[in-house]
Amino acid sequence: AQKVTQAQTEISVVEKEDVTLDCVYETRDTTYYLFWYKQPPSGELVFLIRRNSFDEQNEISGRYSWNFQKSTSSFNFTITASQVVDSAVYFCALSESSARQLTFGSGTQLTVLP
Amino acid sequence: KAGVTQTPRYLIKTRGQQVTLSCSPISGHRSVSWYQQTPGQGLQFLFEYFSETQRNKGNFPGRFSGRQFSNSRSEMNVSTLELGDSALYLCASSSGQGNNLFTETQYFGPGTRLLVL
Numbered sequence: 267a268q269k270v271t272q273a274q275t276e277i278s279v280v281e282k283e284d285v286t287l288d289c290v291y292e293t294r295d296t297t298y299y300l301f302w303y304k305q306p307p308s309g310e311l312v313f314l315i316r317r318n319s320f321d322e323q324n325e326i327s328g329r330y331s332w333n334f335q336k337s338t339s340s341f342n343f344t345i346t347a348s349q350v351v352d353s354a355v356y357f358c359a360l361s362e363s364s365a366r367q368l369t370f371g372s373g374t375q376l377t378v379l380p
Numbered sequence: 381k382a383g384v385t386q387t388p389r390y391l392i393k394t395r396g397q398q399v400t401l402s403c404s405p406i407s408g409h410r411s412v413s414w415y416q417q418t419p420g421q422g423l424q425f426l427f428e429y430f431s432e433t434q435r436n437k438g439n440f441p442g443r444f445s446g447r448q449f450s451n452s453r454s455e456m457n458v459s460t461l462e463l464g465d466s467a468l469y470l471c472a473s474s475s476g477q478g479n480n481l482f483t484e485t486q487y488f489g490p491g492t493r494l495l496v497l
Binding site: 357371 | 383384411413423424425428435438468470472480482485486488489490491493
């Protein structure tokens with residue numbers, strides 16, 4: 267069975283600091299998909315990025331970057347120069363190739379202080 | 381394009397009652413998935429509907445059921461409510477055309493917050 271672990275329950279940083287959110291996953295599938303979602307206080311989950319298991323190329327999008335390493339089963343997310351508006355709960359999720367459902371980690375509450 | 385809408389946004393019920401929640405997907409989307417979010421269990425998949433048929437089901441008791449209408453709107457029903465059913469219920473819509481969730485993005489609604497007293 268698949269599992270996603272986000273060991274950091276809460277992180278607090280001061281604005282303009284860089285912050286990395288950790289995600290470790292477990293799956294027996296060789297084909298799987300990884301996702302990051304953001305949940306602001308309003309409640310809806312906002313899609314940020316997805317990666318398939320065959321693409322270990324890291325990605326940078328503006329202030330966001332993702333580091334996918336199959337060797338350590340990790341899919342970490344970094345926010346550079348954090349802003350107060352980045353405050354939210356961030357979820358890492360996994361979907362196996364044969365399933366049309368997401369398995370979520372427990373989430374990391376990020377608070378960016380002014 | 382309007383996003384995913386869920387009604388009602390907040391609901392208070394008592395134990396033993398039943399409740400129906402509604403989700404209207406993004407126009408053109410035919411797949412609707414439901415998730416339950418609680419502080420203790422986190423986000424858990426309930427079920428997915430596509431073209432009025434349940435295509436996928438999570439590990440929840442039979443008290444949790446759903447349906448989808450011809451216009452792709454979906455409802456989920458919880459019968460004989462228990463205190464532990466208090467949660468944020470999120471629905472997600474997607475095109476439904478792909479074989480997996482990599483080829484299509486799921487868009488989530490704001491959720492319905494259910495409190496069972």
